[in-house]
Amino acid sequence: MADEIVKPDLTFAKEVIKSGGESLKKCYQCSTCTVVCNLTPDKAPFPRKEMLYAQWGIKEKLFKNPDIWLCHHCGDCTAYCxxxxxxxxxxxxxxxxxxxxxxxxxxxAKWVSEPKYLLLIFLIPLLLFFGEMAILGYFSGVEIPRDENGEMSYVAFLPAVPWIDGPFMLIAAFAIICFYYGVKRYWLDLTSGMEIKRKDIYGCIYETVKDILLHKKFQLCSVNKGRYSAHMLVFYSFIGLAITTSIAFFYEWVLQWESPYPQTNIVKIIGNISGIALIIGILLVIANRAKNAVKQGMGSYFDWLLITIIAVVGITGFLAELLRLAEVETLGYASYIAHLVFVFALFAYAPHSKMAHMVYRATAMVFARAAMREQSIKQEEAA
Ligand code: SF4
Ligand code: SF4
Structure with missing residues (x-):
């Protein structure tokens, strides 16, 4: 077997340390982590080898194998190290x-991963929506219109076309393009590091989607069992909110029927249930992290930024609706603007924030199946 020349890159190792891996140097390669990890395949298991690669700063070895994303951050290894x-x-x-x-x-990605840019990332959408309000004259004495029944209405305040749909369609397109290029580059790196053995990529995608929908991997976490239900709630509330947005889009663009819709309408029912599930789910995520902080670590700024954005999106959305129903104008409009700012941050920075995990992890899971990397896990499940 040919000897492999290892080229350490201490700059990259330092970057890992700076990005939340402060404890990296403590590892003495005992392999306990690999033994306790329920998600790792038997062959070339993780995360011991990744700890070694990270200590030496061997970026290619880390980036070109799917294992980094096969880890679901359950924290079992951290608890037992x-x-x-x-x-x-x-x-x-x-x-x-x-x-x-x-x-x-x-x-x-730099902006969303460093606290010094925190204000900037929210200032951009805030200025955008303040700019829209200024154009509509709300800062120069124009009264905020009400709907045809004379009731307070966010659609009358900022009509969907162009003030809401315009910027949100643009950021959706931006996020899709960023994800497309990101996943393409990641897939090329994966295929240069490991061979694809299965030809039925659609079969791999189907199995991965099934895994994700059932949260099979989360069920395997042993130290923090509560993580499964918390993540499941947040995940399905996002699906519920995506369905809500699609129905609202259909009402608006096809039926030409603008909100507000009655509370008994399907769009409201799904939206309210999903909104409540989102708030409960994200509060459970926070509670779980706090409860297991000593054993598993509290998580980095990067993790907490996403958790906070999701929590504020849920809370301001609900608050805005309640204040509208109660006709509390100033606070209601303020909550609505805060909601828009955080929804903007959630989607515009999705390819660069922790939100990107859903796309990169799914890609790694599909690849791992195609490369038969998850074969041993599959065999265990079938047994
Ligand atoms: S448990 Fe893993 S991370 Fe901890 S010292 Fe052993 S090999 Fe290193
Ligand atoms: S965090 Fe969980 S899934 Fe990730 S390596 Fe550790 S034990 Fe395995």
Whole structure:
């Protein structure tokens, strides 16, 4: 077998440390983490080897194998590591660097991963919506219109076309383009590091989608069992909100029927249930993290930014609706603008924030199936 020349890159190792992997150097390669991880395949298991690659700064070895994303950050390894090296957190830091590496433009990943840019990322959408309000004359004495029944209405305040649909369609297109380029580059790197053995990619996609919908991997976490239900609630509430948005879009563009819709309408029912599920789910995520912080680590700024954005999206959305029903104008409009600002941040920065995990992890899972990397897990499940 030919000897492999390892080229350490200490700059990259330092980047991992700076990105949330502070405990990286404590690892002494005992392999306890690999033994306790319920998600790793038997062959070339993780995360011990990834700890070694990260200590030496071997970026290619980390980026070109799908294992970094096969880890679901359950924290079992961190809880059992005898050295407190927190492998779960180190892998989280590597994932953050991967997002920065693959999702263009990289300056946006820098903005969402460093606290010094926190104000800037919210200032952009805030100025956008304030700009719209200024154009409509709300800062120069124009009275905010009401709907045809004389009731307070956010559609009358900022009509969907062009003030809401315009910017949100643009950021949706932007996010799709960034994800497209990011995933394309990631897939090319994966295929250069490991061979594809299955030819039925659609079969791999189908199995991965089924896995994700059932949250099969989360069920395997043993230390933090509550993580499964919390993530499941947030995940399905997002699906519910996506259905709500699609129905509202259909009403508006096809039926030419503008909101507000009656509380008994299907769009309201699905939206309200999903909104409540989102708030409960994200509060459970926060409670779980706090409860298991000592064992598993509290998570990085990058993790908490997304958690906070989702929590504020849920709370301001609900608050805005309640204040509208109660006709509390100033607070209602303020909550609505805050809601729009956070929804903007959620979607515009999705390819660069932790939100990108849904796309990169799904890609890695499909690839792992195609490369038969998850074969042993599949065999265990079938047994
Ligand atoms: S991270 Fe901890 S458990 Fe894993 S090999 Fe290093 S010291 Fe051992
Ligand atoms: S965090 Fe969980 S899934 Fe990730 S390597 Fe550790 S034990 Fe495995």
């Amino acid at each position: 005898p050295r407190g090296a927190k492998p779960g957190e180190v892998l989280g830091a590597v994932r953050k660097l991967m997002i920065k590496n693959y999702s263009p433009p990289s300056f946006l």
